[in-house]
Amino acid sequence: xxxxxxxxxxxxxxxxxxxxxxxxxxxxxxxxxxxxxxxxxxxxxxxxxxxxxxxxxxxxxxxxxxxxxxxxxxxxxxxxxxxxxxxxxxxxxxxxxxxxxxxxxxxxxxxxxxxxxxxxxxxxxxxxxxxxxxxxxxxxxxxxxxxxxxxxxxxxxxxxxxxxxxxxxxxxxxxxxxxxxxxxxxxxxxxxxxxxxxxxxxxxxxxxxxxxxxxxxxxxxxxxxxxxxxxxxxxxxxxxxxxxxxxxxxxxxxxxxxxxxxxxxxxxxxxxxxxxxxxxxxxxxxxxxxxxxxxxxxxxxxxxxxxxxxxxxxxxxxxxxxxxxxxxxxxxxxxxxxxxxxxxxxxxxxxxxxxxxxxxxxxxxxxxxxxxxxxxxxxxxxxxxxxxxxxxxxxxxxxxxxxxxxxxxxxxxxxxxxxxxxxxxxxxxxxxxxxxxxxxxxxxxxxxxxxxxxxxxxxxxxxxxxxxxxxxxxxxxxxxxxxxxxxxxxxxxxxxxxxxxxxxxxxxxxxxxxxxxxxxxxxxxxxxxxxxxxxxxxxxxxxxxxxxxxxxxxxxxxxxxxxxxxxxxxxxxxxxxxxxxxxxxxxxxxxxxxxxxxxxxxxxxxxxxxxxxxxxxxxxxxxxxxxxxxxxxxxxxxxxxxxxxxxxxxxxxxxxxxxxxxxxxxxxxxxxxxxxxxxxxxxxxxxxxxxxxxxxxxxxxxxxxxxxxxxxxxxxxxxxxxxxxxxxxxxxxxxxxxxxxxxxxxxxxxxxxxxxxxxxxxxxxxxxxxxxxxxxxxxxxxxxxxxxxxxxxxxxxxxxxxxxxxxxxxxxxxxxxxxxxxxxxxxxxxxxxxxxxxxxxxxxxxxxxxxxxxxxxxxxxxxxxxxxxxxxxxxxxxxxxxxxxxxxxxxxxxxxxxxxxxxxxxxxxxxxxxxxxxxxxxxxxxxxxxxxxxxxxxxxxxxxxxxx
Numbered sequence: 001x002x003x004x005x006x007x008x009x010x011x012x013x014x015x016x017x018x019x020x021x022x023x024x025x026x027x028x029x030x031x032x033x034x035x036x037x038x039x040x041x042x043x044x045x046x047x048x049x050x051x052x053x054x055x056x057x058x059x060x061x062x063x064x065x066x067x068x069x070x071x072x073x074x075x076x077x078x079x080x081x082x083x084x085x086x087x088x089x090x091x092x093x094x095x096x097x098x099x100x101x102x103x104x105x106x107x108x109x110x111x112x113x114x115x116x117x118x119x120x121x122x123x124x125x126x127x128x129x130x131x132x133x134x135x136x137x138x139x140x141x142x143x144x145x146x147x148x149x150x151x152x153x154x155x156x157x158x159x160x161x162x163x164x165x166x167x168x169x170x171x172x173x174x175x176x177x178x179x180x181x182x183x184x185x186x187x188x189x190x191x192x193x194x195x196x197x198x199x200x201x202x203x204x205x206x207x208x209x210x211x212x213x214x215x216x217x218x219x220x221x222x223x224x225x226x227x228x229x230x231x232x233x234x235x236x237x238x239x240x241x242x243x244x245x246x247x248x249x250x251x252x253x254x255x256x257x258x259x260x261x262x263x264x265x266x267x268x269x270x271x272x273x274x275x276x277x278x279x280x281x282x283x284x285x286x287x288x289x290x291x292x293x294x295x296x297x298x299x300x301x302x303x304x305x306x307x308x309x310x311x312x313x314x315x316x317x318x319x320x321x322x323x324x325x326x327x328x329x330x331x332x333x334x335x336x337x338x339x340x341x342x343x344x345x346x347x348x349x350x351x352x353x354x355x356x357x358x359x360x361x362x363x364x365x366x367x368x369x370x371x372x373x374x375x376x377x378x379x380x381x382x383x384x385x386x387x388x389x390x391x392x393x394x395x396x397x398x399x400x401x402x403x404x405x406x407x408x409x410x411x412x413x414x415x416x417x418x419x420x421x422x423x424x425x426x427x428x429x430x431x432x433x434x435x436x437x438x439x440x441x442x443x444x445x446x447x448x449x450x451x452x453x454x455x456x457x458x459x460x461x462x463x464x465x466x467x468x469x470x471x472x473x474x475x476x477x478x479x480x481x482x483x484x485x486x487x488x489x490x491x492x493x494x495x496x497x498x499x500x501x502x503x504x505x506x507x508x509x510x511x512x513x514x515x516x517x518x519x520x521x522x523x524x525x526x527x528x529x530x531x532x533x534x535x536x537x538x539x540x541x542x543x544x545x546x547x548x549x550x551x552x553x554x555x556x557x558x559x560x561x562x563x564x565x566x567x568x569x570x571x572x573x574x575x576x577x578x579x580x581x582x583x584x585x586x587x588x589x590x591x592x593x594x595x596x597x598x599x600x601x602x603x604x605x606x607x608x609x610x611x612x613x614x615x616x617x618x619x620x621x622x623x624x625x626x627x628x629x630x631x632x633x634x635x636x637x638x639x640x641x642x643x644x645x646x647x648x649x650x651x652x653x654x655x656x657x658x659x660x661x662x663x664x665x666x667x668x669x670x671x672x673x674x675x676x677x678x679x680x681x682x683x684x685x686x687x688x689x690x691x692x693x694x695x696x697x698x699x700x701x702x703x704x705x706x707x708x709x710x711x712x713x714x715x716x717x718x719x720x721x722x723x724x725x726x727x728x729x730x731x732x733x734x735x736x737x738x739x740x741x742x743x744x745x746x747x748x749x750x751x752x753x754x755x756x757x758x759x760x761x762x763x764x765x766x767x768x769x770x771x772x773x774x775x776x777x778x779x780x781x782x783x784x785x786x787x788x789x790x791x792x793x794x795x796x797x798x799x800x801x802x803x804x805x806x807x808x809x810x811x812x813x814x815x816x817x818x819x820x821x822x823x824x825x826x827x828x829x830x831x832x833x834x835x836x837x838x839x840x841x842x843x844x845x846x847x848x849x850x851x852x853x854x855x856x857x858x859x860x861x862x863x864x865x866x867x868x869x870x871x872x873x874x875x876x877x878x879x880x881x882x883x884x885x886x887x888x889x890x891x892x893x894x895x896x897x898x899x900x901x902x903x904x905x906x907x908x909x910x911x912x913x914x915x916x917x918x919x920x921x922x923x924x925x926x927x928x929x930x931x932x933x934x935x936x937x938x939x940x941x942x943x944x945x946x947x948x
Contacts, residue, residue, distance in 0.1 A: 001191050002075035002162045004228050006155075009036045016233045018224075020065050021248070023238040030065060038069045040155035041123045043077030046109060053078040055108040056170065058097055059216075060084040063238050066116040067215045068224065075187065076158040080167040082107060082182075083216045087526070096172050100182050103365040105170070164188040170364065171218055171312050174526060174534075182364035183312045185218075193315035193358030194225040196334040200320065201282045201306070202230050207255040209234040210245055212263065213529075219286060222316040223258055240529075242266040243273070250276040260287030260529035261294050264305075265422060265445075268297050278302050286310060286317060287530045289391075289409055292417050293445070295323055307331055309391055313368070313376060315358030319389055330388030340375045341384050349392060352382035381407070399428030399436045401511060411438050411512050418503050420445055420496065423523055425531050426514065429540060437515040441536050443523045444496065493519040494636060518625055542661050544624040544654050549616035550578040551608060552932075553943035556872070558900050563710045563734070572870050573604055573942075576905060576932065577611065579619060579653045587657025588928060590878075591649035592842045592869040600645065600820050600843070607646040608945070614640070615650050616947040627654040628673060631848040644821045644845035651846030652878050659927030665920040666877075666928050667700055667884035670851065674885060677855050700919050702883040703891040704912040705730035705756070706899065707868065716742050720750070723895075727914030730754040730780075730891040737767040740774065747777045754891070758783040761817070768805070775810040780890075781836050783814045795824045803833040812836050816867060822849050829860055838867035839888075841878060850882070858887045866892030873897055873910025877928045880917045891915075905937050906930040 008015070013033040020028050030038075051057060057074070059081050061067045074081050082100060084093045097107055111119065164187040172180040198204070209227050211234050213220035227234040235248065240263055248254060257280060259267070264285060267277060277283070278301060286308040298305045309331050310317035319331035319339075333339055337356030344350035353375035360376065362368045369377040381392040397408050408426035415424040423443040428436035497517050504513055524535035557571045575591035591611070593604045614637060624630055634640050634647045659666050706723040708716060708731060716733065723731050733743060735757045746755065755777075761784045763771060771785055786805060791797035798818050806813045814836040819825045822844045828834050837857055844850040857864050866879040866888060880894045896912040897904055904910060907930060908921055920929035 001164075001168075001187050001225055001228055002072070002159050003164075004191070004231075005032070005036070005072065005075075006159045008032050008228070008231060018065075018068060018227075018233055019235045021235060021237045021244070025244065028065070030068075035069065035072060036155055037151050038123065039072035040076050040151040040158075041126055042069055042073040042119065043158065044151065044154050045119065045123055045126060046073065046079070047077055049109065051077065051079050051108045054166070055079045055106055056082045056100075058082040058084060058107050058110045060086055060093060060110070060112040061116060061216070062086045062113075063211070063215050063220070063236055064116075065236070066120060068236065070111065070116075071221070071224070074168060075162060076155055078158070078161070078163070078166060079108070080170060080184075082170040083172075083221070085172070085216050085526075086214070096180055096182075099179075099365050100170070103182070105182075105364055162187075164191065169218075169221065171216070171221075173312055174530075179366065181366045183218075183360055184362075184364055185315055185358075185360070189315050189358050189360075190222065190225050191229055192336070193317075193356075194222055194229045196336050196357060197222070197317060197320075198226055198230045199335050201256065201284070202226070202232075205231050207281060208232050208253070210237065210249065210254045210257045211235065212237045212240045212245060213258055213260075218312045218316045219258055219310075223256075240266075243270050246270050246273040246276040249279065253279075255279075255281040256284070257282075258284040258286065261285065261291045261423060262525060262529045264298065265291075265294055268294070268301065274301055280304060282306055284308055284317070284320065285323075289412065290329070291423060292413065293419075293421065299323065309389060311378065313360045313378070314354060314356070318354055318356055318358065321388065330385060330390045332388050338375070339382075339384050339389055340371060340373075341382065342371060342377065344383070348383040348385065349381055349390075350383075352378045352380045352389065352391065354378060397427070401428065401431070401434045401436050401438070406436075406438060406512060408438060411440065411508065411514065414504065414507055414512075415440055415442055415500065415517075418500055421500070423531065425523060425533060425536055427533070427537055427540075429515065431515065438512065439540060440514040440517045441523060441540075442500070442517060442519055443521070444493075444519060494632075516623055520625075539625060542625075542658070544627065544630075544658060544661070545582045546579045546619045546654070546657070547582050547948065548578075548580040549611075549619060549650070549947045550580070551611055551616075551943075551945040551947075552576040552578070552937055552941055553604075553608065553945075554872075554905065554937065554940040555942050556901050556903050556905075556940050558870075559902060560900075569870065572901070574872065575604060575608060575611070575649060576872070576874060576937070577649050577653045578932070579650065579657055581657060581661075585657060585660050586931070587653040587655070587660065588874050588930070588932065589649045589651070589653030589656070590842075590871055590875040591645060592840075592871050592875055593645045599817060602643060602645045607643060607649065610640075610643045610646040611650060612945055612947060615646060619650060619654070620947065624654065627651070627658045627669075628676075628848045630654050631846055634845065641821065641823070641845075645842045647845035648842030651848070652841065655847045656878075656927040663926055665700070665926055666881040667919060670847070670881055670885060673848070674851055674855065674887070677852055681855070681859075700884050701916040702880055702894070702919070703729050704880070704895045704915055704917045705732055705754075705891040705893050706895040706915075707732045707758075707893055708734065710734045710736065710739065713742050713745065717745065717749070720746050720753075724750060724753065726912070727916065728891075728895060728912070729915050730756060732756045732758055732783075732893065735759050735782075736762040737764070737770060740770050743774070743777060743779065747779075754780055756780045756783070756814070758816070759785045761785070761787050763787065768808075771805075771811070772809050777811075779811050781812040781814040783816045783838060784818055785813060788818060795819065795827055799828050799831050799834060803831045806833040812863075814838055816840075819843070821845070822853065825853055826856065829857060829862065835861070836863045837865075838893075839864050839882070840867040840869060841882070842869070842875070847878070854882075854885070854887055863890065864888055865890040866894060868893030868895075870900065871897075872901075873904055873906035873930060874928065876910050876917075877906075877919065877930055880919055881928070884919070903936050903940055905933055905940065907933045907936075 009032045014031050016029050017032045017035045018030055057079055059070055101107055167184050168187040168190055169185045171183050209223045211220060211223045215221050281304055283303055283305045285305055290307055305323045306320045307323055308317040308320040318337045319333045321331045340353040342351040342353055353371050355375045383390040392409055399406055411426040412424040415421050421442050422445040424440055426438050426440045429439040431437040497519060500517055524532040526532045553575050555571055555573050558569060561568050561570050573595050577589040579587045591607050593602045593607045595604055597603055618633060622633060630651045659669055706728040708719040720731055757779055759782060763786045788798045791801055802813055815828055815834055816838040819828050839850055841847060841850045844853055854864050866882050876894050879892055882888055883892050894917055897910050924930055
C-alpha cells in the first residue's frame with residue numbers, strides 16, 4: 001500500500017487524498033503531500049520513543065484523520081497497528097490487549113483519542129510552522145525547510161525498505177461465538193484483497209468511496225486501501241448520517257459506498273434521497289444475512305446494490321453479486337479466491353472453506369481451522385454452484401431442539417419476509433423440555449409497508465426469499481399458541497406480534513416456530529451496524545419469567561390509634577405480594593388499599609380478587625423483557641383502569657425482581673428509566689448534568705419526613721419534639737378546623753423546621769379564614785384543605801374549587817386524595833394554580849406510570865414529593881428509592897415504620913436514623929433492598945394465597 005501511496009504523492013502531490021467530515025458537519029481536506037509528511041513525522045516520533053520494526057501500536061480511535069495518518073505511519077515505520085473497537089468498554093479493550101501480549105506480541109505504545117491529540121501536538125512542534133486542521137487536530141501543511149526535508153527523506157528511505165509481507169494490522173473478531181480472536185493481516189493481504197475487489201467494482205482512476213463504516217472494522221479500513229490502490233480520493237465520516245451522506249453524494253458525485261442493512265434502511269428512509277441513491281454505481285451490502293424486505297425496497301428504488309460475503313479473516317469481501325432480476329442469492333467469488341464445501345449434505349450445503357490473497361494464515365491467540373489442502377474453514381454453512389457461494393449461516397448458530405437440528409437463519413429469513421419486520425435475530429434459548437427452543441427478536445419498520453408496490457417488487461425477487469434456506473418445510477404443522485407469549489411495551493406491538501405469529505402458521509413447522517417473539521424499537525447493534533447478538537442474548541437472559549405469585553394478607557396493629565380528620569385507624573390491613581421467577585428469585589410489592597373506601601374507592605377485598613383472578617395469571621402467563629412492559633400489559637386488560645392500587649401492588653414487585661436479576665438497586669433503575677422517558681419526549685438533558693442517585697456506591701441515604709397524627713396540644717408538641725430529636729428535617733401535621741393554633745405554637749418553638757400540613761379535606765367555606773391565617777407561618781404546603789363533596793364527584797369542579805382557593809391564600813395547596821388515579825392526576829396538571837402533588841405510586845398503578853407523571857409534572861414546573869399510606873417497609877423503600885431522583889427534592893412521608901408499628905415485616909428492618917433512610921444495605925444491594933421476615937409475616941398474616 002505504501003508503494004501505491006508514494007506513487008500518488010509523486011504524480012499528484014497537491015491532489016486531495018481524503019476529505020474528513022467531522023461530527024459537527026464541517027469538512028477538512030488533506031492532500032497526498034500533507035498526509036505523507038504527517039505520517040512520516042508520526043513514524044519518526046514513535047521510533048524515537050522506542051517503537052521498533054515489528055512492534056505493535058494499539059489504536060483506540062473513532063473515524064478521524066489521525067487514524068489514516070497512523071495507518072500510513074505504520075507502513076513507513078514498519079510497525080503494525082492493533083486496532084481496537086472504539087465502542088468497547090475499557091475492560092474489554094484491556095482484556096484483548098492482555099490476551100495478545102500473553103501470546104507473545106509486544107504492544108510498544110497505546111494511542112487513544114487523548115494520546116493522539118498529544119502526538120499530533122508533538123509532531124507539529126517537530127515540524128515548525130505547522131497549521132491546524134479545523135477539527136482541532138494538527139496536520140502538517142507547511143513547515144520550515146529542514147523539518148520538511150527530514151520528514152520527506154525519512155519517507156523516501158523507508159518506502160524503499162517497505163516490505164509488504166510484514167504484518168500491517170491486527171483486528172479482533174467480535175467474540176459473539178467465543179473468545180475474540182486476533183486476526184493479523186499483512187500489507188500484501190490488504191492490498192491484494194483491495195485490488196481483487198476493485199477489479200469487479202471499480203474502474204482504475206475513477207469513482208470515489210464514501211467511508212462511513214468504522215475504520216476499526218475491516219470493512220471500513222479496506223475502503224481506504226481500495227481508494228489508494230485505485231488512485232482515487234475518498235471521504236471519511238466521523239459518524240453515519242444518512243441524510244448528510246446522500247446530500248454529499250448528490251453534490252460531489254460519489255459513486256461507491258459500503259453499508260450494512262441498518263445503514264441502507266436509514267438511507268432508503270431519507271425523504272427525497274432517491275435520486276442520489278440511484279446514482280451510486282455500487283452500494284456494497286455486507287455485515288450479515290440478506291434482509292429480504294430491505295432488498296425489495298432497494299430493488300424497487302432501482303439501486304445498484306451488491307450483496308457481499310466476507311469477514312475479518314479474509315480482509316473483507318471474497319465474493320459479491322449485483323442484486324438484479326436474475327439474483328438467486330448466490331455470490332460470485334472475486335478474482336484469486338477459491339471455495340470448498342466440506343461434508344456437504346444431500347442438497348450440497350456444508351461447511352464453507354475459502355482460500356485466496358486476503359485469507360489469514362493463523363490467528364495470533366488461537367488456532368485457525370484449515371482443510372488438508374489449505375482452505376480456511378469459515379464457520380459458515382453454504383453451498384457452491386457454478387462459481388457462486390450460497391451462504392446459509394454460521395454453523396455455531398445451529399442448535400438442537402428435541403433431537404433435531406434447527407438453523408436460526410431460516411427462521412429469521414421467514415420473519416423478515418413479513419411486511420413490517422425491518423430486521424430479526426433468532427437464537428436457541430434453553431428449554432426444560434426440548435433442550436433449546438427458538439426465540440426471536442424483531443425490529444419493526446419505521447412506517448407500515450404499503451400494499452402493492454413494495455410487496456410486488458419483493459415477489460419479483462422471490463428467489464431471494466428461498467435461496468438461503470437449506471431446509472424446506474415440506475409438512476408444515478400449524479402452531480396453535482405460544483407457550484409463553486411476549487408482552488410488548490405498546491399495544492400496537494402486542495397486536496403486531498399476534499399478526500406475526502399468525503403469518504408464520506403454515507410457513508414454519510412447529511419445531512421452527514419461535515417460542516417467544518420480542519419486539520424492539522431498535523435491535524442492539526455493534527459499531528459497524530451489525531446486530532449485537534451477545535447484547536440481545538444478554539437482554540433475554542435478564543427477562544422477567546414469573547412462575548408463582550404469593551399474596552400475604554396481613555393485619556398489623558398500630559402502636560396507638562392513628563387519628564385523621566376522616567378516620568381513626570387501630571390496625572393496618574394490607575397485602576404483601578411476592579413474585580417468584582423460574583430461578584427462584586423473589587420480587588416484593590404491597591397493596592396499600594384500605595379495608596373500606598374511606599380514603600380511595602378501591603378496597604382490599606376487591607384488590608385481592610383482581611390480583612388473584614386477573615393480574616397474577618397475566619404476569620405468570622407472559623414473559624417481559626423489562627418491567628416497563630408490565631404496565632402496558634395491564635393497560636391492555638379491559639376495566640383494569642378502575643384498579644390502580646391492585647396494579648400498583650404487583651407491578652413494583654417486578655421492578656424489585658428485575659433489580660435482583662440485573663444486579664442494580666431500584667434507585668438506579670428509576671433514574672435510568674426516567675432518562676428513557678425524557679429521551680422519548682425529545683427533551684435533552686442540560687449539558688453537563690449527571691444523575692446523582694447511587695453512582696458507583698452500593699448505598700444511598702435520603703431524607704425522610706415524619707407524620708404526626710391529631711391529638712391534644714401537649715401530645716402534638718411532644719410528638720413533634722421527638723421527631724426533631726430523631727433528626728427528621730420535615731414534619732407533617734394532621735390538622736382540622738380549630739387545630740391550627742398548635743401549628744402556630746410549633747412554629748414559634750421551631751422557627752426553622754420544615755412544616756407541612758394535611759387537612760384531609762376537613763375545612764369548609766365557613767372555616768377558610770383559618771387557612772388564610774396560615775400565611776405568616778411559612779408552612780411549605782397544606783394537603784387537601786377543603787371539603788370537596790359540594791363538587792358532586794366532579795373532578796373538574798373539584799380542581800377548579802382548589803385553584804380558586806389557591807388564588808386567595810399564600811400557603812401552597814398540595815393535591816393528594818382529590819385525584820384517585822393517573823387520569824385525574826393529569827387532569828389536575830391543566831390547572832396552573834395547582835403546583836404541588838403528593839405522589840403515591842400505587843395510585844398511578846405502578847412505577848412506570850408514576851415516573852411518567854413525575855416527568856410531566858416537572859416539565860410543567862410543578863413540585864412533587866413522595867407520599868405515604870401507613871405502609872410497611874416494602875412500599876416505604878419503593879417511595880424512598882423514588883426520592884433518589886434529582887426531580888424529587890423534598891423529603892417524603894418515608895419515615896421509620898417503628899413510629900407506628902411494633903412489627904416490621906421486612907429484613908433488614910426499615911429505619912430512619914437521624915432522619916435519613918439508608919437504602920440497599922450490605923447483603924441487600926439490589927432491587928428494593930429487602931426481603932420478607934418469615935417470623936414477622938407469620939405473626940401478622942391472616943391469609944396466604946398462592947397462584948401458579
